[in-house]
Amino acid sequence: MEETPQRCLLIARQGPEDREDRIQDHLLELAELARSCGFEVETRRVLRRSQIATRTFYGSGQLVALAEEAARQGARHLICDDDLSGSQVNAIEKLTNLICLDRTGLILSIFEQRAQTREAKAQVELARCEYELPRLKGAWTHLERQGGGVGLRGGPGETQIEVDRRMIRTRISQLKRELSHLERVRQTQRQGRPAGLPRVALVGYTNAGKTSLLKALTGEGEPRDLLFATLDTTTRKAWLGQDIDPETGEGALEPKHCLVADTVGFIRKLPHQLVAAFRSTLGEVRTADALLVVADAAQPDLEDHLKVVGATLREIGCEPEGIEAQPRLLVLNQVDRLHRPQKLELKKRHPGAVQACATQGLGVDEVRQWMRELIPGPPKPRVLEDWELPEAISRL
Numbered sequence: 001m002e003e004t005p006q007r008c009l010l011i012a013r014q015g016p017e018d019r020e021d022r023i024q025d026h027l028l029e030l031a032e033l034a035r036s037c038g039f040e041v042e043t044r045r046v047l048r049r050s051q052i053a054t055r056t057f058y059g060s061g062q063l064v065a066l067a068e069e070a071a072r073q074g075a076r077h078l079i080c081d082d083d084l085s086g087s088q089v090n091a092i093e094k095l096t097n098l099i100c101l102d103r104t105g106l107i108l109s110i111f112e113q114r115a116q117t118r119e120a121k122a123q124v125e126l127a128r129c130e131y132e133l134p135r136l137k138g139a140w141t142h143l144e145r146q147g148g149g150v151g152l153r154g155g156p157g158e159t160q161i162e163v164d165r166r167m168i169r170t171r172i173s174q175l176k177r178e179l180s181h182l183e184r185v186r187q188t189q190r191q192g193r194p195a196g197l198p199r200v201a202l203v204g205y206t207n208a209g210k211t212s213l214l215k216a217l218t219g220e221g222e223p224r225d226l227l228f229a230t231l232d233t234t235t236r237k238a239w240l241g242q243d244i245d246p247e248t249g250e251g252a253l254e255p256k257h258c259l260v261a262d263t264v265g266f267i268r269k270l271p272h273q274l275v276a277a278f279r280s281t282l283g284e285v286r287t288a289d290a291l292l293v294v295a296d297a298a299q300p301d302l303e304d305h306l307k308v309v310g311a312t313l314r315e316i317g318c319e320p321e322g323i324e325a326q327p328r329l330l331v332l333n334q335v336d337r338l339h340r341p342q343k344l345e346l347k348k349r350h351p352g353a354v355q356a357c358a359t360q361g362l363g364v365d366e367v368r369q370w371m372r373e374l375i376p377g378p379p380k381p382r383v384l385e386d387w388e389l390p391e392a393i394s395r396l
């Protein structure tokens with residue numbers, strides 16, 4: 001993305017079955033995504049349409065009007081909240097002369113900008129390849145830039161699009177091989193971690209405050225007011241306090257620690273290509289001993305966010321019940337932005353949750369307490385019974 005933000009227009013379709021306030025919420029979130037990607041949002045529009053146009057998805061009259069508006073505002077991008085096929089994107093671009101992105105494309109661009117490590121980069125590129133494969137329309141310049149190591153020229157009779165498809169499939173296989181190698185490395189690292197320390201994963205909707213809670217618990221982490229600020233899993237050690245010795249009343253028993261992993265956030269319509277590609281990173285969530293589900297309690301659509309989190313956890317293999325189920329604690333964060341009646345109402349709706357403010361450290365002790373209870377720890381000192389003593393047998 002260039003230094004000066006690019007202007008863009010945002011649109012979403014409202015069908016007869018869609019509630020307007022929902023669509024507006026989705027558009028607001030899309031605006032946040034666009035902002036996180038470096039765009040400047042000029043206009044948000046809900047396009048009412050009962051039918052989906054096969055060729056252009058939205059009505060062509062609506063699109064022409066938007067193109068005129070974009071020209072007046074100097075915007076060159078049109079970002080759509082709906083899932084569009086490759087041919088629909090092409091048709092919209094042709095009609096409006098604007099660059100058209102859908103929600104998935106936008107999320108992929110954000111991930112591409114954020115990816116730092118070799119693993120994150122490979123995961124994002126794999127998701128991009130899977131996304132582009134059915135959308136190919138010309139030369140696959142992206143792969144040429146990467147020097148993907150695959151033959152550019154096809155055999156006789158192979159069309160450009162066939163060459164492109166072949167190249168992209170080859171790249172997908174390369175990336176999958178690389179990722180399974182990196183997954184093995186990650187597993188080895190996991191085995192090398194201090195034994196006996198429980199591993200707790202922070203999960204939740206993006207921008208809920210997971211990294212802020214990591215910071216409150218471990219002193220490390222860089223929270224940012226951006227969607228998908230965190231892509232890579234970071235694991236840090238948290239000190240959970242010390243047990244009080246019942247004899248002396250002092251903190252004489254071994255201090256307790258656990259490992260806390262910060263992970264990539266979820267969002268509605270998180271591209272399934274990304275969920276699949278981030279399988280290994282999200283493995284940290286699957287294999288954790290417990291989950292801290294962090295939510296932004298001040299979001300008007302909190303319940304929808306929680307549903308998205310619940311569904312995404314299921315998608316990555318974390319079931320909430322059954323013998324494999326991990327203990328979960330819901331952390332309703334950012335309650336400093338709520339009034340007392342709202343907090344009381346929240347308590348009624350989620351009685352088992354901890355209400356917290358990670359930035360001010362509120363509720364963090366309760367979270368620590370919950371994590372401490374996960375740890376069996378050293379056996380509590382107690383007076384042994386006679387039959388347990390070493391000399392018991394000699395006294396027979």
Ligand SMILES: Nc1nc2c(ncn2[C@@H]2O[C@H](COP(=O)(O)OP(=O)(O)OP(=O)(O)O)[C@@H](O)[C@H]2O)c(=O)[nH]1
Pocket residue numbers: 205206207208209210211212213222223224225226227228229230231264265266333334335336337356357358359360
């Ligand atoms: N008012 C308030 N702001 C908070 C609180 N917790 C986090 N924030 C702010 O919310 C923004 C997002 O926080 P992060 O901790 O980066 O959120 P995250 O869940 O890690 O987000 P991603 O990594 O982008 O998915 C930051 O600007 C934080 O300062 C809170 O309890 N109260």
Ligand SMILES: [Mg+2]
Pocket residue numbers: 210211212223229230262
């Ligand atoms: Mg984060």
